[in-house]
Amino acid sequence: MLTSTPTLADNFVAPPCAEKISILMQDEHILLINKPSGLLSLSGKNPLNKDSVHYRLVQQFPTATLAHRLDLGTSGLMIIALNKLANAKLTTQFQQRSIGKTYISVVAGHVQRDTGYIEAPIAKDLANFPLQKICFATGKQAQSHYQVLERLDNPPRSRIKFTPQTGRTHQLRIHSQALGHPILGCDLYGTPQTQAMAARLLLHADNIVFRHPISTEPINVHCPCPF
Template structure:
């Protein structure tokens, strides 16, 4: 018997604007604010989203990837079906290079390393996922320490996810004992309240231009 999952979550209203970093006839690069859904939810109260806002101005806009509600930063938006198919294939083949900046609770000891821990959905704690060596899907994240901070005791890191599992960076941060500050799902009440937002920002994105094939490197400065 399969349990029915009911999602009663309603996203708080987001007053921040989407900033367009680059615009062409084929795609957009935008800076998504923290607190805005990437795609509208099934609940009609969750209509506001990146996609909902963009199609008011760019009717053919479609998402080829998403960022979590609390994550800010760079997103790539297709403006026609062939470009969507091309970019989606690049994500599928893992030829898109992404980096994030985050602030973690406590001091991470090693200056760099790789977190290699499979991730699976947690059917008992929707919408959470969990580390699961037996049934999880492969998940790998490289990290580099940028700065160790004292107040609060925390570490600024740059993350490079080699896979794209749901909540991967948040779960891997918790797995190594250093939850992302401001995270409501993977951490403690103390680490959740240590920041007024999820301290995770999509900083860089590298991909092949869907028409010319030229390698593109886009960057969006971290706001924290």
């Protein structure tokens, strides 16, 4: 009998997350939630990674489907579809990049330019799962705008608003690293020093703008940054 070798994905176990999901908006078609940092969006293959946004929500909303995901360490706004039609319409909006999202982050050091644009294609780093990498040969296009909101001292840090134009895995973390200013608390793309500067990944999805999948009414929701 053939057996498969366990992968890092199988061996990873997310620490328990005691924080609750906050429902910010609800109707018969969608939910808008605030995901806590440290909670998986979807349950993992490892049975110890059962707890997730999806797992918790289907206990109350059996038809809940995630229209998109946030990384384990990222907190903030997520759209949840409550039926197949709503999910299909939201998927189309994401594919057409008509959904606007902004994120608040704190990065290491003082970013010199007040605003900027990062364009660097991203591909899977097959030799270093689960990392992604910038690769101009095989990567998918990835663009992020940024704006410096505040420069902090002791130690030097910058509060940044990111507006991604694409939605690649780990995009803002990789683009921050490429800028020379990794996000504080990042365990994948920072240094031991920048990871130790925060107890969590300092990345929060604070605003989302889209059209209701059924009524087509514009929706603009803000979720204040907790750090």
